Amino acid sequence: MIKEKEVSNPNEWAERVAGGDRRALARVISFLENDDDRGVAVLKELYARTGRAHVIGITGPPGAGKSSLADKIIRELRSQGKTVGVVAVDPTSPFSGGAILGDRVRMQGWTGDAGVYIRSMGTRGSLGGLARATYGTIQLLDAAGFDCVLVETVGVGQSEVDIVRVADTVVVVAVPGLGDDIQVSKAGITEIGDVFAVNKADLPGSERVATELELMLDLGSHPIWRPPVVLTVAATGQGVSELVQAVQQHYQTLQEEGKLAERRLAREKEALLLRLVERVRREILSSWAERELTELWAALSARRLDPYTLEEKLYNAWKGARDE
Ligand SMILES: Nc1nc2c(ncn2[C@@H]2O[C@H](COP(=O)(O)OP(=O)(O)OP(=O)(O)O)[C@@H](O)[C@H]2O)c(=O)[nH]1
Ligand SMILES: [Mg+2]
Structure with a gap:
């Protein structure tokens, strides 16, 4: 130590x-x-030393094979001589520091390889806190010189989607057998994916999922990059080199079109503004005694006080305290 x-x-x-x-x-x-x-x-x-790594997000429903896929992606990147940092985020797990069993088992062959670093993170506090810590960790891995940073997160809710949004390239993993098109048509999923992997292609139904995805993507407009759909079998590694090729082509396209810096600035701005809002919110709320706040909420609930007046009251009190 x-x-x-x-x-x-x-x-x-x-x-x-x-x-x-x-x-x-x-x-x-x-x-x-x-x-x-x-x-x-x-x-x-x-x-000042960040911005060199290609940040790759991997999201999808629980058990889709994200960790298995990440393991094979690491293998492919290593064979290209690239170093890889991995953050496996499990918002449902209270464990962290590499204690998430599934990820350990699925990505365990790399302990002796100095070119690979794997870290699991779970929520101990808020999801917002997890998102912040994850983002910071990506920046650390970037500054530590890893060529690629993989971020795995279960795509079940908005906060998880927010986590993966910080990536340069987002891989959405779909699988057959989850019933109809729930996974495919889930709001926002086709929007955030830069590359789609239909994993467990050894199981029946994968072609259909791929076709549905293609149809869905055909409906959208894709000015510089039309997300490809790749069939994979993470268990054997089949399709993974095609997947990695698609991911790297996406990154190259962003660079060639001058969109990489734009995308990164957008995410940096968004994160900064979120932190600011959170900070002000915390400051405002903590400037009131618990009892006073409870009374104000009660007045709001009983409609003795309208929310707009209360908003002004809270804002002005905060501002007044600051201006003193
Ligand atoms: N048949 C088949 N099974 C697979 C494939 N890829 C992964 N699996 C299995 O699917 C299960 C889940 O794999 P994981 O890699 O842990 O999936 P995950 O998406 O990381 O799971 P969570 O992180 O728990 O959401 C494991 O039992 C894998 O062996 C595949 O291509 N085909
Ligand atoms: Mg996993």
Whole structure:
């Protein structure tokens, strides 16, 4: 273990992370997970060194084979000589720090490979907190020099979708046998995917899922990139090199069309604004005593007070306190 006393400032942590020190990397990720201020302090030091990694998001329904697919994608990228950092996010799991069993089992062959780093993260606090820690971790892996950063997340709700949105390339994994087109037509799914993998193509029905996806995609407009649909069998690795090729073509297209920086700036702005809003919200709420707030909510509920007046009251009190 690193003795904390030996590392006294963010700059030292940053140097260690950028230099590829894995134990430092693991510690700083824990800072982020625990909302320890040192995490953000290190991110500030490292931001100028980020933006080099290709961030690849993998999302899809539970059990679709995302981790198995990630394992085979790592293999393909390694064969190209690329280094890979992985963040496996499980919003339903309270565990973190590599304790998610499925991911460990499915991606376990890499412990001896210095070119691969895998970290699992779960929610201990809020989903917003998880999203923040995940995003910070991606930046750390980027600054640590990994060529590619894979982010796996279960795509069941909006927050999970938000997590994967930070990727340069989003792979949506669909599977046969989940009944009709629930997975395909689920709002937003066709919108966020840059590449679609129909996994478990060894099972019946995969061709149909692929056809439905193609039809759905045909309805959309795709000015620079029409998302391809690739059949895969993560269990054997079949189709994975085609998948990786599609993912890399997408990245190349973004670069050639000058859209990569635009996409990254958009996500950075969105994340920053969300943090700001959250901060102001916290400040406003914490400036009131619990009892006072309870009374205000009760007045709102009983319709003795309208929400617009209350909004002004809360805002003005906060602003007044700031202007003093
Ligand atoms: N038949 C078949 N089974 C597969 C394939 N890929 C994965 N599986 C199996 O599907 C199950 C789930 O695989 P995972 O890789 O853990 O799926 P996941 O999407 O990461 O699961 P969660 O992270 O729990 O949502 C495992 O039993 C895999 O062996 C495939 O291509 N074909
Ligand atoms: Mg998984």
